[in-house]
Structures are given as structure tokens and as C-alpha cells.
Amino acid sequence: MFNNSYVPGLDKGKGLYFLFVKSESKTSGGLPARPVLTSYYKSDHFKRRPYDPYNVYTSPNEAILCSDSSQSMYAQMLCGLLMRHEVLRLGAVFASGLLRAISFLQNNWKELARDISTGTLSSRIFDPAIKNRMSKILTKPDQELAEFLVGVCSQENWEGIITKIWPNTKYLDVIVTGAMAQYIPTLEYYSGGLPMACTMYASSESYFGINLKPMCKPSEVSYTIMPNMAYFEFLPHNHDGDGAAEASLDETSLVELANVEVGKEYELVITTYAGLCRYRVGDILRVTGFHNSAPQFKFIRRKNVLLSIESDKTDEAELQKAVENASRLFAEQGTRVIEYTSYAETKTIPGHYVIYWELLGRDQSNALISEEVMAKCCLEMEESLNSVYRQSRVADNSIGPLEIRVVQNGTFEELMDYAISRGASINQYKVPRCVSFTPIMELLDSRVVSAHFSPSLPHWSPERRR
Known part of the structure; x- marks a missing residue:
């Protein structure tokens, strides 16, 4: 070793x-x-x-x-x-x-x-x-x-x-x-x-690489790709969004292992001995250098993933669907979710998802929903998330109950004002669906009017896969 x-x-x-x-x-x-x-x-x-x-x-x-x-x-x-x-x-x-x-x-x-x-x-x-x-x-x-x-x-x-x-x-x-x-x-x-x-970089699909300086600081970790583990190709990543990554995989869009450039970011694509052909792993990597002829990469993030506590990965589309499903529970009251964002709370053990909701009622004010209904909303969101999340909640106990924090009316306008004060364009501003910046977290938490947790475990069973 x-x-x-x-x-x-x-x-x-x-x-x-x-x-x-x-x-x-x-x-x-x-x-x-x-x-x-x-x-x-x-x-x-x-x-x-x-x-x-x-x-x-x-x-x-x-x-x-x-x-x-x-x-x-x-x-x-x-x-x-x-x-x-x-x-x-x-x-x-x-x-x-x-x-x-x-x-x-x-x-x-x-x-x-x-x-x-x-x-x-x-x-x-x-x-x-x-x-x-x-x-x-x-x-x-x-x-x-x-x-x-x-x-x-x-x-x-x-x-x-x-x-x-x-x-x-x-x-x-x-x-x-x-x-x-x-x-x-x-x-x-x-x-x-x-x-x-951090000794290795791997997934269920393949073993990718090793860290040749395992005792370095976590911020300095780079993994050296092991070219005998699979056939590696790389899709250039567009910083303006994931649009380039959504393009079809063809000979002109993919970069071979020996041709990646230091400082550029790529989405990892692999062909494995087990039969995966040009499989997009979903990891965004940045080239940091070479060990002899083998490129070294820094793991940047998972493509499109908003929330992750452990092995779970929740993207924006899935979170949006969960919010929509949960908000139907009080739609008849004339109340709706007008804005939301989220973050992965990891100060508690196990960590859990926190969702901030701003609600609007018929009288154009921040609506009050009963504790019972809000608890049901938390559980409905969990039921709407993927099986890996629900397995982590039910079988592995590695994720705690989902939490919804209702914020005051106008909170997300304040959030936009804060972003604009820091240089964001008012024409291009979009509410971030996941936040981690401390001042933003402090702003949101200072506006919380009520907090609610999922009252029970979501449904999960080792279902037969097709």
C-alpha cells in the first residue's frame, strides 16, 4: 500500500x-x-x-x-x-x-x-x-x-x-x-x-485513479488516471451551463485521454470491460497536470447535482418536482409556493435536506399552513425523491428527516437585492435553487417564521429493477 x-x-x-x-x-x-x-x-x-x-x-x-x-x-x-x-x-x-x-x-x-x-x-x-x-x-x-x-x-x-x-x-x-x-x-x-x-477516485462503474500524494491537504487532492482501468474520453464542459455536456457524443465532441489540456474542465466518459459504452459518469473534472503521460484531475462536482449528503444525488428537476407535489397538499386553500431554495445541512448528524419556502395566500400575504399539513408536505417531498435518497433514509439511516423552513413574505426579493448589490445583473438574476454562501444563509434564517420536519420515513423497498 x-x-x-x-x-x-x-x-x-x-x-x-x-x-x-x-x-x-x-x-x-x-x-x-x-x-x-x-x-x-x-x-x-x-x-x-x-x-x-x-x-x-x-x-x-x-x-x-x-x-x-x-x-x-x-x-x-x-x-x-x-x-x-x-x-x-x-x-x-x-x-x-x-x-x-x-x-x-x-x-x-x-x-x-x-x-x-x-x-x-x-x-x-x-x-x-x-x-x-x-x-x-x-x-x-x-x-x-x-x-x-x-x-x-x-x-x-x-x-x-x-x-x-x-x-x-x-x-x-x-x-x-x-x-x-x-x-x-x-x-x-x-x-x-x-x-x-483521499487515496482513490472510483465509482460503481469503474475504478478511475489514485492520489499519488495521499497526505496532501484536501483542497490540493488530484487523482492520476489509471488508463488500464477503462477507456477514458472527455467531453469539454461549458462554464455557462451544462448545454455543451448535453450535446450528443460523437467523434468531434470527445477529447481523448492524451489530449486533455491543463486548466480546462471536462465531463468524464468511459467505456468499460463490463460493457458500458461511452457512458457519461456525470463527474466534472479539471486537469491539474500530468504524472509522466497520465493526466491528473481535480474533482470539481457532479453535473446538475444540487443536494447531496452521502451517496444521494438530487438535481434541480427532481427538487422542482418534489416541491410541486408537496405544494398540491394546500393548493385548495389558495396558497402556493412562490419561491424556494435549499441546502444540505451537515452540522447535524446525520445530515438532512433543508428547503426554504416563501408562501403566498389569497390575500397576497405569507400564508399560514397548519403544522399537520406542513409535516405532510415534508414527507411528500421525501416520497418524491429518488430511491437512493429514500434508501439512505429508511435502510441506511444516513440522512435525517427533510426540513421545510417557511420564510417571511419578501425574503426572496431581499435575496435578489443582496445579489444585485454584489454585482449580479438584474436582467439575468435567477433564484439559486441551492445555497451555501454564509451571508445568504444568515439572511434566510433570519426570516424564518416556522420550521417543519418529515414526521415519518418515506416508502422504500428493494424493488425489482427492470
């Missing part, structure tokens, strides 16, 4: 990685349809992998392969605590996943400490495979460790909690590029400023 040239001694300890399988469905032909990591974890390549001193996990396979995320998380956290002095690195696939693990510890440290103190496993674990495996790990009481955990976790200030509990941790192994960059300040708070290593 190339990280050892930057962080020596990784073969002397273990990695505490929070890894999970996700629910899967079947195609109409009976084939399993599931995320690539779930497929890998369930394969013999993972379950029967040869011993590698540089890749020893604290989490047993039985915990990783448990489809119940709560039991899986509990067992993985318990193992990480029991082996706390052996842990040299903490990780998860996404930054949000690692923060979810910290939140889980905040909510369950008393029960975990009790298990360690008594040497017995909590009754919340009923998966036979996990119970059998944990009986060989949690073999005796450890009162000293239990008292240590109580002393550390009972404090109100959790700054640097990662290095307090796992003092030998050298870095965090998480993806913090793209939408995950929003979690960097929170990770720095909990880790006491540990380095964050």
Missing part, C-alpha cells in the same frame, strides 16, 4: 474502518443489483482475502456483512474500542460515514462501556454470526477501559475525541473531495486536526 511511504509503521497496528453492506435488489432476469462495495464485501475476494499486515481491520467480517446497520455499527464500534491502542487509522468510505460513527458513539457510549465492564454483549445484538464472533473477542470484563470511556465520553466538549480514544491514530482515511468537503471542519474538530487521506 503506497501510503506506507508517507506513513511508516502501518503494518504494526490495525485500521478501524466502518464498512457496511447495503440492501440489494434483483433485475428482472434474477441477477443481483447492488452497489459495487456491497458486491465486493460479499465476494470471496474479500471474505477469503489473504493476510496482509498493512490491511488488518478491527471489524470482523461478520459485523461488516450484517445487513442490519445498527447491529453492524455497534459491533464495529465495540471492536474498535476494545482494540483502541492498536488502531493506527480511522476511516469510512465517505466523510459522512465516519461522522455518523462518532454520532453513534455519542448516543451509545454508556451501553458500550457497560458491555466492556461486564464482558457481555448487549441484547441489541441478535445476529447469530456476530454473536458467535464477538464471543471470541469480548472474552472478559475490562473495568479499566470502561472507566476510561465513561470519563472521556461524559465530557461535554468532544473536541479531539478521536485522538483521546484512539491515541495512536496517524490519519483519517475518508473521501473529503466534492460534496464531502463540507464535512472537513467537523472532522478536524473531532480529530484534533489529523491529516485526511
Whole structure:
């Protein structure tokens, strides 16, 4: 593993990685349809992998392969605590996943400490495979460790909690590029400023590249494309919008791997060994340089994606449809949504979608809708979002309830005035459908008259795919 040239001694300890399988469905032909990591974890390549001193996990396979995320998380956290002095690195696939693990510890440290103190496993674990495996790990009481955990976790200030509990941790192994960059300040708070290593760039479609400087700052991460993973082509990206990216893929519009230019942005197009032909991944990349002849790219963003907490991706058209569907619930009252915007709230764990609504009633004023109806609107919006979002809400618990914040009448006019004061053209101004700029957030939040959350989980089931 190339990280050892930057962080020596990784073969002397273990990695505490929070890894999970996700629910899967079947195609109409009976084939399993599931995320690539779930497929890998369930394969013999993972379950029967040869011993590698540089890749020893604290989490047993039985915990990783448990489809119940709560039991899986509990067992993985318990193992990480029991082996706390052996842990040299903490990780998860996404930054949000690692923060979810910290939140889980905040909510369950008393029960975990009790298990360690008594040497017995909590009754919340009923998966036979996990119970059998944990009986060989949690073999005796450890009162000293239990008292240590109580002393550390009972404090109100959790700054640097990662290095307090796992003092030998050298870095965090998480993806913090793209939408995950929003979690960097929170990770720095909990880790006491540990380095964050972004080692690879991949998706379910293909493995794309690696970061040859894994210990660099997150803002400096560039991935070197590995040309043997697939056939890579690039569609020049138009900064004025995604119009160029919507053009048909032909020989004249695509740029080959060797011909990309430093500083320019492209949409990634791949042809894979598995059968994808000129598949548009939807990632916008900027060329930062070359390693020998292989180009290096900085991940900029997902094309057209407005909101993302973890693996979910909600675009403008989908958000618009969700708002329209929800607003029908009070249309008969003569009330309508006249403007809206959104943002991904990640200060809470798990993060959740926040939608700002400005309402207009029959009397041309900001309408008042009952709490019950607004709660139904929140749930209706969630029902209108894609299956990945709903799976994250229902099965993975990685996204919290959607929130609608109703703002005062005239708020979006103030938002436009603010944009114009900063140089925007009054003729070309469009309400941003997603916001993140702090002064805009402060303006919106200062005008909130009521806030409402989804009262229950949206419908989701591992439906058969066509």
C-alpha cells in the first residue's frame, strides 16, 4: 500500500474502518443489483482475502456483512474500542460515514462501556454470526477501559475525541473531495486536526485513479488516471451551463485521454470491460497536470447535482418536482409556493435536506399552513425523491428527516437585492435553487417564521429493477 511511504509503521497496528453492506435488489432476469462495495464485501475476494499486515481491520467480517446497520455499527464500534491502542487509522468510505460513527458513539457510549465492564454483549445484538464472533473477542470484563470511556465520553466538549480514544491514530482515511468537503471542519474538530487521506477516485462503474500524494491537504487532492482501468474520453464542459455536456457524443465532441489540456474542465466518459459504452459518469473534472503521460484531475462536482449528503444525488428537476407535489397538499386553500431554495445541512448528524419556502395566500400575504399539513408536505417531498435518497433514509439511516423552513413574505426579493448589490445583473438574476454562501444563509434564517420536519420515513423497498 503506497501510503506506507508517507506513513511508516502501518503494518504494526490495525485500521478501524466502518464498512457496511447495503440492501440489494434483483433485475428482472434474477441477477443481483447492488452497489459495487456491497458486491465486493460479499465476494470471496474479500471474505477469503489473504493476510496482509498493512490491511488488518478491527471489524470482523461478520459485523461488516450484517445487513442490519445498527447491529453492524455497534459491533464495529465495540471492536474498535476494545482494540483502541492498536488502531493506527480511522476511516469510512465517505466523510459522512465516519461522522455518523462518532454520532453513534455519542448516543451509545454508556451501553458500550457497560458491555466492556461486564464482558457481555448487549441484547441489541441478535445476529447469530456476530454473536458467535464477538464471543471470541469480548472474552472478559475490562473495568479499566470502561472507566476510561465513561470519563472521556461524559465530557461535554468532544473536541479531539478521536485522538483521546484512539491515541495512536496517524490519519483519517475518508473521501473529503466534492460534496464531502463540507464535512472537513467537523472532522478536524473531532480529530484534533489529523491529516485526511483521499487515496482513490472510483465509482460503481469503474475504478478511475489514485492520489499519488495521499497526505496532501484536501483542497490540493488530484487523482492520476489509471488508463488500464477503462477507456477514458472527455467531453469539454461549458462554464455557462451544462448545454455543451448535453450535446450528443460523437467523434468531434470527445477529447481523448492524451489530449486533455491543463486548466480546462471536462465531463468524464468511459467505456468499460463490463460493457458500458461511452457512458457519461456525470463527474466534472479539471486537469491539474500530468504524472509522466497520465493526466491528473481535480474533482470539481457532479453535473446538475444540487443536494447531496452521502451517496444521494438530487438535481434541480427532481427538487422542482418534489416541491410541486408537496405544494398540491394546500393548493385548495389558495396558497402556493412562490419561491424556494435549499441546502444540505451537515452540522447535524446525520445530515438532512433543508428547503426554504416563501408562501403566498389569497390575500397576497405569507400564508399560514397548519403544522399537520406542513409535516405532510415534508414527507411528500421525501416520497418524491429518488430511491437512493429514500434508501439512505429508511435502510441506511444516513440522512435525517427533510426540513421545510417557511420564510417571511419578501425574503426572496431581499435575496435578489443582496445579489444585485454584489454585482449580479438584474436582467439575468435567477433564484439559486441551492445555497451555501454564509451571508445568504444568515439572511434566510433570519426570516424564518416556522420550521417543519418529515414526521415519518418515506416508502422504500428493494424493488425489482427492470
